[in-house]
Amino acid sequence: MKPSVTLKKIAQTLNLSISTVSRALKNHPDISETTRKKVEDLASLLEYEPNSMAVNLRTNNSKLFGIIIPEITSMFYDSVITALQEEARLLGYSLLILQSSNNTLIEAENLKLCKQNRVMGIFVAISANTTNYDPFSKIIESEIPIIFFDKVPSSEHFHKICIADKACAELAAEALYRKNKHSILSIFGHENLSITKARQNAFESYFKVHNKKTKLILKKAENVQEAYEVTLEALSKKQQIDAIFCMSDEILTGTMKAIQELKINIPNDIGIIAISNGFFPHIYYPEITYVESSGYKLGKLAYSRMMACLAGSSFIQNFEIDGLLIEGNSL
Amino acid sequence: MKPSVTLKKIAQTLNLSISTVSRALKNHPDISETTRKKVEDLASLLEYEPNSMAVNLRTNNSKLFGIIIPEITSMFYDSVITALQEEARLLGYSLLILQSSNNTLIEAENLKLCKQNRVMGIFVAISANTTNYDPFSKIIESEIPIIFFDKVPSSEHFHKICIADKACAELAAEALYRKNKHSILSIFGHENLSITKARQNAFESYFKVHNKKTKLILKKAENVQEAYEVTLEALSKKQQIDAIFCMSDEILTGTMKAIQELKINIPNDIGIIAISNGFFPHIYYPEITYVESSGYKLGKLAYSRMMACLAGSSFIQNFEIDGLLIEGNSL
DNA sequence: ATGAAAGCGCTAACAC
DNA sequence: GTGTTAGCGCTTTCAT
Numbered sequence: 001m002k003p004s005v006t007l008k009k010i011a012q013t014l015n016l017s018i019s020t021v022s023r024a025l026k027n028h029p030d031i032s033e034t035t036r037k038k039v040e041d042l043a044s045l046l047e048y049e050p051n052s053m054a055v056n057l058r059t060n061n062s063k064l065f066g067i068i069i070p071e072i073t074s075m076f077y078d079s080v081i082t083a084l085q086e087e088a089r090l091l092g093y094s095l096l097i098l099q100s101s102n103n104t105l106i107e108a109e110n111l112k113l114c115k116q117n118r119v120m121g122i123f124v125a126i127s128a129n130t131t132n133y134d135p136f137s138k139i140i141e142s143e144i145p146i147i148f149f150d151k152v153p154s155s156e157h158f159h160k161i162c163i164a165d166k167a168c169a170e171l172a173a174e175a176l177y178r179k180n181k182h183s184i185l186s187i188f189g190h191e192n193l194s195i196t197k198a199r200q201n202a203f204e205s206y207f208k209v210h211n212k213k214t215k216l217i218l219k220k221a222e223n224v225q226e227a228y229e230v231t232l233e234a235l236s237k238k239q240q241i242d243a244i245f246c247m248s249d250e251i252l253t254g255t256m257k258a259i260q261e262l263k264i265n266i267p268n269d270i271g272i273i274a275i276s277n278g279f280f281p282h283i284y285y286p287e288i289t290y291v292e293s294s295g296y297k298l299g300k301l302a303y304s305r306m307m308a309c310l311a312g313s314s315f316i317q318n319f320e321i322d323g324l325l326i327e328g329n330s331l
Numbered sequence: 332m333k334p335s336v337t338l339k340k341i342a343q344t345l346n347l348s349i350s351t352v353s354r355a356l357k358n359h360p361d362i363s364e365t366t367r368k369k370v371e372d373l374a375s376l377l378e379y380e381p382n383s384m385a386v387n388l389r390t391n392n393s394k395l396f397g398i399i400i401p402e403i404t405s406m407f408y409d410s411v412i413t414a415l416q417e418e419a420r421l422l423g424y425s426l427l428i429l430q431s432s433n434n435t436l437i438e439a440e441n442l443k444l445c446k447q448n449r450v451m452g453i454f455v456a457i458s459a460n461t462t463n464y465d466p467f468s469k470i471i472e473s474e475i476p477i478i479f480f481d482k483v484p485s486s487e488h489f490h491k492i493c494i495a496d497k498a499c500a501e502l503a504a505e506a507l508y509r510k511n512k513h514s515i516l517s518i519f520g521h522e523n524l525s526i527t528k529a530r531q532n533a534f535e536s537y538f539k540v541h542n543k544k545t546k547l548i549l550k551k552a553e554n555v556q557e558a559y560e561v562t563l564e565a566l567s568k569k570q571q572i573d574a575i576f577c578m579s580d581e582i583l584t585g586t587m588k589a590i591q592e593l594k595i596n597i598p599n600d601i602g603i604i605a606i607s608n609g610f611f612p613h614i615y616y617p618e619i620t621y622v623e624s625s626g627y628k629l630g631k632l633a634y635s636r637m638m639a640c641l642a643g644s645s646f647i648q649n650f651e652i653d654g655l656l657i658e659g660n661s662l
Numbered sequence: 663a664t665g666a667a668a669g670c671g672c673t674a675a676c677a678c
Numbered sequence: 679g680t681g682t683t684a685g686c687g688c689t690t691t692c693a694t
Contacts, residue, residue, distance in 0.1 A: 001391075001449070002474040006687060017665045022689065030663055047469065052447045053388040054687035057670050060332070062384060072416075073409045081403050085430055089437075094444060097428045099416055106420075113425060116383045118332070138378065143333040224614065253614040260591075261616035283555065283584040285591035337671060348681045353673065361679055385671035388686050 005048040014038060025050075056118070065306070066096045066114035066122040068107065070151065075249040076277050076295045077125065080149065083299025084123060093120070102127040108135050115139060121306045125151040128192050133158075145309035149302045150295075154194055159309065161302045161319045163293040165198035168275050168323035171291045172245055173206035175273055179331050181243035183215040185234050187255065188247045190222050199247050199275065217241065227254025235262055235270075243271035243331070249280045256284055271331040275323070287328035297321050336379040345369060356381075387449070396637070397427045397445035397453040399438065401482065406580040407608050407626045408456065411480065414630025415454060424451070433458040439466050446470060452637045456482040459523050464489075476640035480633045481626075485525060490640065492633045492650045494624040496529035499606050499654035502622045503576055504537035506604055510662050512574035514546040516565050518586065519578045521553050530578050530606065548572065558585025566593055566601075574602035574662070580611045587615055602662040606654070618659035628652050 011021045016035065024031045024039035025048075042048075056062045065088060069077045085095055096117060100107035107127050114122050122139065124146055133153050140146055145159065152160040176184055186203060189196045200218070207214040217234060221227035227250065235241060235258065246252040252274040264270050266286055274281060274290045281288035298321045305319060338356075342349045347366065355362045355370035356379075373379075387393045396419060400408045416426055427448060431438035438458050445453050453470065455477055464484050471477055476490065483491040507515055517534060520527045531549070538545040548565060552558035558581065566572060566589065577583040583605040595601050597617055605612060605621045612619035629652045636650060 001451075002472075004449070004473070004687095008687075018688080019666080019690080020664055023664090026689095032663060035663080047473075049443060049446045051388070051449060051687055053384050053393060053449060054670090055689080057382070057384040057388055057672090057686090058688045058690090060670070072403070072412050078404045078409055081428075082430065085403075085428075094427055094429070094448070096425055097412075097416075098425070099413065112380060115380045117425070118335070118382060118384060120332075141333075142335070142378075257614055257616045283588055285588045335671095339671075349671090350673080350682080351680055354680090357673095363679060366679080382671055385686090386673080388670090388688090389672045389674090391686070 004051065005043075005046040006051070007048075010039065010042055010046065010048060014042060060118075062118045062120060063093050064096055064117055064119045065093055066098065066110075066117070066119040067124075068098045068100055068110045068114070068122060069125045070100055070102045070127045072097070072099055075280065076150065079277060079295035080123075080125075080299040080302070083296045084303055087300065087303040100127045102129060104129050104132070111135050111139060115142070115144065119144065121145045121147065121310060123302055123306070124148050126153060127151070128190055145306060147302050147305050147309070149298055150195070152194060156318075157316060159305060159316060161298055161305060162321070163195065163275075163298065164320035164322050165195050166202040167320070168291045168293055169199040169202035169247075170206050171323050171325050172273050172275060173203050173210075175289065175291075175325060175331060176243055176245065176271070177207070177210050177214070179243070179271060181271055182213070183217070183240045184243045184245055185217045185219065185231070185241050186245040186247075187219045187221050187227055187230055187251045189220070189251065191220060196247065203245065215240075221251050221254060224250050224254040224257075227251040228257045229254075231255040231258035232261065235259075235264070241270060243273070246272070246274040249274070249276045252276060252280055252288065252290075256288075266330050273331055278326070281326070281328055281330075284330075286330050289328040289331040290326050291323040292326050293323055294321060335382065336374075336377045337382070338379075341370065341373055341377065341379060345373060391449075393449045393451060394424050395427055395448055395450045396424055397429065397441075397448070397450040398455075399429045399431055399441045399445070399453060400456045401431055401433045401458045403428070403430055406611065407481065410608060410626035411454075411456075411630040411633070414627045415634055418631065418634040431458050433460060435460050435463070442466050442470060446473070446475065450475065452476045452478070452641060454633055454637070455479050457484060458482070459521055476637060478633050478636050478640070480629055481526070483525060487649075488647060490636060490647060492629055492636060492652070494526065494606075494629065495651035495653050496526050497533040498651070499622045499624055500530040500533035500578075501537050502654050502656050503604050503606060504534050504541075506620065506622075506656060506662060507574055507576065507602070508538070508541050508545070510574070510602060512602055513544070514548070514571045515574045515576055516548045516550065516562070516572050517576040517578075518550045518552050518558055518561055518582045520551070520582065522551060527578065534576065546571075552582050552585060555581050555585040555588075558582040559588045560585075562586040562589035563592065566590075566595065572601060574604070577603070577605040580605070580607045583607060583611055583619065583621075587619075597661050604662055609657070612657070612659055612661075615661075617661050620659040620662040621657050622654040623657050624654055625652060 007018045007021045011018045024036045098110035147159045149161045188200050219230045221230045276290040278292050281290040338349045338352045342352045355367045429441035478490045480492045519531050550561045552561045607621040608626050609623050612621040
């Protein structure tokens with residue numbers, strides 16, 4: 001890198017002091033119009049850009065947020081990031097995006113990186129294997145706020161923003177119930193995850209309350225391929241299945257592949273409903289009915305929570321993003 | 332934020348000088364084993380983390396790369412980011428990820444942000460509307476290397492890494508030719524983009540050379556919805572169409588939706604081939620035959636180019652990521 | 663209206 | 679083996 005343009009250099013060429021130049025560039029009222037103009041002209045001529053490292057060091061404000069997620073390559077986190085970034089930009093903040101690849105060691109390292117970079121706050125979706133929350137607690141003790149989102153610890157002592165898993169699952173269950181479905185293949189994700197538990201419990205409970213006779217065939221699938229296999233297997237047994245519930249986009253895509261293979265007609269032969277971020281249901285014909293769990297909305301809310309924390313609110317609260325039933329033609 | 336632990340604090344508590352502490356923590360050979368131990372113990376007890384802003388300011392190395400892309404929410408850039416991040420991690424570098432939302436103003440601002448943060452280098456996929464490359468040239472003049480990837484300027488004066496658009500399109504054309512397809516609906520993306528031009532030219536040329544009688548029905552689609560509509564329209568006219576070529580994943584998903592709606596059998600009624608990052612072709616049954624244009628590989632190559640630039644190689648070169656025909660059962 | 667000086671936390675050349 | 683010192687680029691208090 002070329003030696004960059006500094007206040008010092010500008011000051012020297014104009015025979016001014018560094019502080020005058022600094023003030024001129026900030027439109028400090030003390031500065032005379034003439035010097036202000038002189039300084040500004042030279043600065044823009046030389047394309048002066050303040051050195052954030054110096055500014056941040058001096059002001060003790062890194063203008064940086066950290067975000068730690070299991071994977072960017074996801075059907076969900078990209079929209080969360082987009083939302084966070086849109087907001088952060090407005091305040092001149094940037095995002096340090098770190099992936100932990102579901103590896104707790106990397107996750108801890110990423111946390112360190114955030115601390116080293118003196119980020120003003122961290123957004124975290126924990127990895128599937130995280131069981132020790134001490135590193136997070138320590139960061140919080142050092143007064144860097146952490147907003148957990150989507151994949152969150154179960155402890156009550158953290159700021160958390162989640163999809164309203166219970167409500168979403170219930171909305172889906174209700175839609176199935178209304179359509180009089182009696183035998184529902186219900187596919188859920190990784191069993192460690194809080195969202196799996198919440199969605200499954202709510203889903204099962206709904207039918208226990210509203211129609212005990214509904215037959216739920218419960219299955220697990222941790223990725224697209226497994227969802228495909230599970231669906232294929234369940235449908236090839238000559239069980240009566242009149243609907244499938246997919247807990248996530250990943251599962252939906254796997255399930256749909258199986259449906260296509262078996263040449264089953266939707267919605268005549270079978271109904272489909274999913275909980276989804278909102279993209280995948282629209283790439284199928286007929287479009288899939290789904291409960292929207294918007295990563296974008298979640299990102300926006302997470303950001304406003306962060307701002308509240310930064311403004312001093314340390315009130316721990318568990319926020320939820322409402323689900324919304326979007327009717328396709330699959331049920 | 333709590334006042335963080337500094338070298339000074341450690342030095343004071345141990346009655347040592349700051350430099351001794353600094354050296355002890357870096358395993359400098361001069362330091363006696365006893366002091367080294369003392370310092371290390373206290374540092375880890377207090378969970379000292381070096382302040383990167385200070386380190387970077389002092390060493391004039393931000394340990395940061397910038398990456399500017401039109402959108403994270405893409406079927407491609409997420410895998411590029413993943414690749415870049417994996418590599419950057421190994422050297423202790425972090426990534427400042429900036430989205431320009433296809434807005435040239437934001438793009439320019441993001442460029443400024445990179446400069447202000449004194450990033451060591453920038454990876455850029457330009458927005459669809461970018462026509463003025465001066466801001467980029469200026470950054471490069473200030474000796475911050477820029478590696479353009481995927482969406483690149485046409486000028487020869489930049490480091491560029493692209494998908495081998497020509498080769499990919501030819502591979503797809505060849506596959507169609509081998510299967511004796513005679514009437515091919517060929518759907519391409521945004522016409523401003525270099526990749527569109529390259530792919531379309533190569534595709535058309537192939538048939539001009541190998542089989543002039545092949546009928547190419549050329550269409551444009553800038554998003555999923557348009558691809559859906561275009562396909563629907565083309566197939567509902569009672570034209571003979573025995574194959575569809577989709578230039579991208581976006582187009583493929585739109586096309587497949589139309590195929591599902593029309594209940595057309597693949598590959599019996601019609602053949603499909605796409606150029607794809609590798610995820611979407613596998614969510615359909617039958618799996619789609621595609622030419623892989625890997626964002627992940629591109630990221631890895633972009634990174635190694637960046638390293639070369641940083642090491643002093645200013646040799647401008649245009650690199651390409653080879654395509655690879657992955658056979659599904661759609662052709 | 664402008665300047666001098668201190669200091670953010672760190673590194674490294676130089677001293678002893 | 680350890681301490682002293684200067685300085686990275688900037689902001690900000692205090693002086694003039």
